[in-house]
Amino acid sequence: xxxxxxxxxxxxxxxxxxxxxxxxxxxxxxxxxxxxxxxxxxxxxxxxxxxxxxxxxxxxxxxxxxxxxxxxxxxxxxxxxxxxxxxxxxxxxxxxxxxxxxxxxxxxxxxxxxxxxxxxxxxxxxxxxxxxxxxxxxxxxxxxxxxxxxxxxxxxxxxxxxxxxxxxxxxxxxxxxxxxxxxxxxxxxxxxxxxxxxxxxxxxxxxxxxxxxxxxxxxxxxxxxxxxxxxxxxxxxxxxxxxxxxxxxxxxxxxxxxxxxxxxxxxxxxxxxxxxxxxxxxxxxxxxxxxxxxxxxxxxxxxxxxxxxxxxxxxxxx
Amino acid sequence: xxxxxxxxxxxxxxxxxxxxxxxxxxxxxxxxxxxxxxxxxxxxxxxxxxxxxxxxxxxxxxxxxxxxxxxxxxxxxxxxxxxxxxxxxxxxxxxxxxxxxxxxxxxxxxxxxxxxxxxxxxxxxxxxxxxxxxxxxxxxxxxxxxxxxxxxxxxxxxxxxxxxxxxxxxxxxxxxxxxxxxxxxxxxxxxxxxxxxxxxxxxxxxxxxxxxxxxxxxxxxxxxxxxxxxxxxxxxxxxxxxxxxxxxxxxxxxxxxxxxxxxxxxxxxxxxxxxxxxxxxxxxxxxxxxxxxxxxxxx
Numbered sequence: 001x002x003x004x005x006x007x008x009x010x011x012x013x014x015x016x017x018x019x020x021x022x023x024x025x026x027x028x029x030x031x032x033x034x035x036x037x038x039x040x041x042x043x044x045x046x047x048x049x050x051x052x053x054x055x056x057x058x059x060x061x062x063x064x065x066x067x068x069x070x071x072x073x074x075x076x077x078x079x080x081x082x083x084x085x086x087x088x089x090x091x092x093x094x095x096x097x098x099x100x101x102x103x104x105x106x107x108x109x110x111x112x113x114x115x116x117x118x119x120x121x122x123x124x125x126x127x128x129x130x131x132x133x134x135x136x137x138x139x140x141x142x143x144x145x146x147x148x149x150x151x152x153x154x155x156x157x158x159x160x161x162x163x164x165x166x167x168x169x170x171x172x173x174x175x176x177x178x179x180x181x182x183x184x185x186x187x188x189x190x191x192x193x194x195x196x197x198x199x200x201x202x203x204x205x206x207x208x209x210x211x212x213x214x215x216x217x218x219x220x221x222x223x224x225x226x227x228x229x230x231x232x233x234x235x236x237x238x239x240x241x242x243x244x245x246x247x248x249x250x251x252x253x254x255x256x257x258x259x260x261x262x263x264x265x266x267x268x269x270x271x272x273x274x275x276x277x278x279x280x281x282x283x284x285x286x287x288x289x290x291x292x293x294x295x296x297x298x299x300x301x302x303x304x305x306x307x308x309x310x311x312x313x314x315x316x317x318x
Numbered sequence: 319x320x321x322x323x324x325x326x327x328x329x330x331x332x333x334x335x336x337x338x339x340x341x342x343x344x345x346x347x348x349x350x351x352x353x354x355x356x357x358x359x360x361x362x363x364x365x366x367x368x369x370x371x372x373x374x375x376x377x378x379x380x381x382x383x384x385x386x387x388x389x390x391x392x393x394x395x396x397x398x399x400x401x402x403x404x405x406x407x408x409x410x411x412x413x414x415x416x417x418x419x420x421x422x423x424x425x426x427x428x429x430x431x432x433x434x435x436x437x438x439x440x441x442x443x444x445x446x447x448x449x450x451x452x453x454x455x456x457x458x459x460x461x462x463x464x465x466x467x468x469x470x471x472x473x474x475x476x477x478x479x480x481x482x483x484x485x486x487x488x489x490x491x492x493x494x495x496x497x498x499x500x501x502x503x504x505x506x507x508x509x510x511x512x513x514x515x516x517x518x519x520x521x522x523x524x525x526x527x528x529x530x531x532x533x534x535x536x537x538x539x540x541x542x543x544x545x546x547x548x549x550x551x552x553x554x555x556x557x558x559x560x561x562x563x564x565x566x567x568x569x570x571x572x573x574x575x576x577x578x579x580x581x582x583x584x585x586x587x588x589x590x591x592x593x594x595x596x597x598x599x600x601x602x603x604x605x606x607x608x609x610x611x612x613x614x615x616x617x
Contacts, residue, residue, distance in 0.1 A: 015452060015453050019457070022453075026465070029469070139603070140596075143541075143595055143596050143599035144596075145545045145548075148588055151571055155581070159577065159578045166574055252457070252458060256460065257458040259460045259553075260460070263553060274465075278464045278467055278468040279553075279554070289461070290461070293457065293458070293461050297457060
């Protein structure tokens, strides 16, 4: 088991490093002289001053050295300071990460809690009216763009009907209260969950259909096991693998996938933060966000691989 | 005796083989898919509407008529600088649809070349390309897209190229899988014996048979590309005004007060985008069912 994990890490860590190198190089090649941001206009355009500034910031070093220095600091948790506002990047990104995880986590959880059972139901009653209706709904859910649904939802339920607050995470003037928070969370999480419900419903259905006709299911029934036992323990457990794959693919999206929807609902997560950073050309922030997203992707992949082993022990030996 | 036996032999005539090519069979199956046909109709309507859009009306401001609600001369009202929203929606369709199309063509081109190389030559080339694919694919596309926009700036051609450069991984995987299996076919071996170059074999023998799943990807890919452009432009980082696009018309919905008070400015492009995406998804589903290899064994 540990060898398996180590092997996965060995494959994934170079990918992470590769991505960080790419983003760092990209940003370094960006047009514009970063030193200008640090020089006030009244100092005039003194080349000697620029050189001194450059030396001080370490910008005169060749690119690989700059990368290694940045990487060293990043590994210690220091991601630098924002170009806009000067706050430490790690603080800002940490907060954004927490907020994004809450939002996307809730959406994914709703997706699993509703999508998987509905998918099983769909598979058990194949071609019935319920199945047809659910499949149609799933199709609509997959095709609907979540940010447009978000705009529509905000307009209808927030502005027109006044059922939900129109954006943000909490009501600014009041102290933090869990009911208020949940009220703000409800609409964006619901909208985002549509896509997950539809996706999981579809994959669960097709996976269960594949499994239900297998011989071991017939054997289980022949043994006289309760139908619920047959379906949930024997059939479902074997159908789990594609479902885990789908959930695993959705995990990396948890930190950056809902950029636009977060902006629509003014939810202060990683997505909104990235948009802020891009709009303000805040490169340290963008670099920090990219690194965090890359790390999350790596961790998500690792978790998925571990989950595979629990679902299907045969994989450990591949 | 032999005479009567011979006389009793019935002459059996085999039925005429009306050969239908796989392409024609696929087309027939596609036409039977009602949702897909509906999708085609919607797409045609949207494309025609986009082409007849009145460009001058979409681009000339008229400061006497700003923010007017829908009326007879302006069925969808006017926007912040007095431009007709209907005209902007139609012309914006041209922009959004062309971004979608070009981006998909670009990503398919890159993906096909790299996938073909990976699938055909295998070995080290395959390993390198697949590592790159894994790297690009593990990120949410929008994060990468925004990072690149931060560096190179917004603009319609830049986003066409950028979306293409960030979504080529899917067609790459599709083509690679196809090449990996098709290169073992006998006709490839025969072609090689005949002395055909690798390039010719790839283009003339393998590629035509690999097209089917690529068509499915292309249709879903156009929807994705249009949505990415809409998202970027909504954030103000895509197509820049005054050029209209469905996405940047949605930008007016960024402020809650404009969203409520001048709803006619953002609802039409929202509806057209949703309609287009739905229609393209229907068509893609229809294509997928039509070219399903399991079904190719029917008569």
